[in-house]
Amino acid sequence: MSNDQPEDTPGAHTVIWARPERAAKGPAPSRSRSQIAAAAVALADAEGLEAVSMRRVAAELGIGAASLYRYVERKDELYDLMVDHAEGEDGAPPPLTGDWRADLTAIAHRTRGMIHRHPWMATLAPGRLPYGPNSLKWAEHNLAAVDGIGLRIDEMLMAGEILQAFVRGFVIGELAEQQALQRVGLSMDEWLDALTPYMTTLMGTGEYPLLIRASAEADSPHAENRGDLVFTAGLNQILNGLLPERQEPDQG
Numbered sequence: 001m002s003n004d005q006p007e008d009t010p011g012a013h014t015v016i017w018a019r020p021e022r023a024a025k026g027p028a029p030s031r032s033r034s035q036i037a038a039a040a041v042a043l044a045d046a047e048g049l050e051a052v053s054m055r056r057v058a059a060e061l062g063i064g065a066a067s068l069y070r071y072v073e074r075k076d077e078l079y080d081l082m083v084d085h086a087e088g089e090d091g092a093p094p095p096l097t098g099d100w101r102a103d104l105t106a107i108a109h110r111t112r113g114m115i116h117r118h119p120w121m122a123t124l125a126p127g128r129l130p131y132g133p134n135s136l137k138w139a140e141h142n143l144a145a146v147d148g149i150g151l152r153i154d155e156m157l158m159a160g161e162i163l164q165a166f167v168r169g170f171v172i173g174e175l176a177e178q179q180a181l182q183r184v185g186l187s188m189d190e191w192l193d194a195l196t197p198y199m200t201t202l203m204g205t206g207e208y209p210l211l212i213r214a215s216a217e218a219d220s221p222h223a224e225n226r227g228d229l230v231f232t233a234g235l236n237q238i239l240n241g242l243l244p245e246r247q248e249p250d251q252g
Contacts, residue, residue: 016077017131031061036071037085040078041118049120052078083125084132086118093141101239103145104159108167108235115171122168122175149243159242166238174227192221 021033039060044052054075058068072078090110096103115122130139142160151159181191195215203212220226 013076014073015131016072016080017133021071031063031071033071033081034085036061036068036078037081040082041085044082044120045118049124052082054078079124080128080132083121083128084134086114086121086125087130087132087138088134089114089117093137096141096145100146100149104163104239104242105235107142107145108163111164111167112171112231115168116174119175122172126164126168146242151243162242163238166234170231170234188226189222 016033036057040052040057043056043060052075054068054072055065057078058065061068072081094106128135130136139160142163143156146156146159177188181188184191186194199212199215202208203216214221220229223229
């Protein structure tokens, strides 16, 4: 019978950050939370989130799976470590400029870059409450970026959620496009070239006039930095809508 514990065992859930990394009694740990997180992140980056298990991470660390449970009680806590590790890769949040649009733009670009480095963050991070030390610092930073511009606290929270939802959705689309091109073994320009005969046929039918016009006249699909152009345009639209309109008091 294996000594390995199941991936997740029932019981009272505690926040890993509420427990000391080193127990008051017993031997000193041979692995740190940072090392555990780094091993899990490397595994997810290389093979996808589905490859991350207590046994695989333990093997990467050169310890037994049962030993890993001394540090991490369940795989869910392993995910918490991974998210916080990724959140801390860029270091501490920079000082705010006082220009809320510039600060939110920087936050959006940082998030986009992080998800491109770690695609699993697009789906894993939204489900993890920001209780880790790095996550807490960035969550506070994100709220501080819109503090003092006339938003109520609920609106400040919603502004952050809207911004993050846009960034995650956009990058998920970018990653899906990359994967689709990899499957067919073509670049974007090669794929557009392959579509040309079909689009020419459609043009002769008189159907889909706006799509045909976009195919023939639009510059952005062929731009080398198409992703950056569309991301910037979409981000500006999101930022334009974050400040709610206030009704003027009745002067009557």
